[in-house]
Amino acid sequence: MDSEKLDPVSRTIQDDSYTIKEILEKFTQGVHINIEREPYYNDDQESMEAPIIGGDFDLSDITEIEIQEIKETEENFKNLSNQESKKKEAELKSDSEEKTEVKKPRRENDDDEKKKSDK
Numbered sequence: 001m002d003s004e005k006l007d008p009v010s011r012t013i014q015d016d017s018y019t020i021k022e023i024l025e026k027f028t029q030g031v032h033i034n035i036e037r038e039p040y041y042n043d044d045q046e047s048m049e050a051p052i053i054g055g056d057f058d059l060s061d062i063t064e065i066e067i068q069e070i071k072e073t074e075e076n077f078k079n080l081s082n083q084e085s086k087k088k089e090a091e092l093k094s095d096s097e098e099k100t101e102v103k104k105p106r107r108e109n110d111d112d113e114k115k116k117s118d119k
Contacts (some may be wrong), residue, residue: 018026018035026033 023033023035059076
């Protein structure tokens with residue numbers, strides 16, 4: 001089983017934290033504190049499969065995308081089924097045409113007439 005290997009070097013800066021109370025006090029006083037940092041991402045890991053979509057995007061949007069994908073899959077399946085059906089119909093038609101030959105119906109009298117003409 002593959003597991004994530006953690007970096008043994010800590011990126012934590014000692015005593016570089018604020019309590020919630022300190023953050024709220026500074027905010028109400030209008031003091032800007034730089035608590036935002038650039039996130040660190042391990043580039044070795046595979047990226048997520050989901051597309052990155054900005055703006056207003058929620059579960060209903062995901063559901064709509066999934067419904068669209070299902071519809072496309074169904075449409076592709078129908079197209080393939082129709083192609084297969086047409087192919088089988090064409091094969092059956094060509095097989096039946098090959099097997100069906102126009103035959104002249106035989107009559108019993110034909111054999112007798114043939115024997116008489118040979119004599």
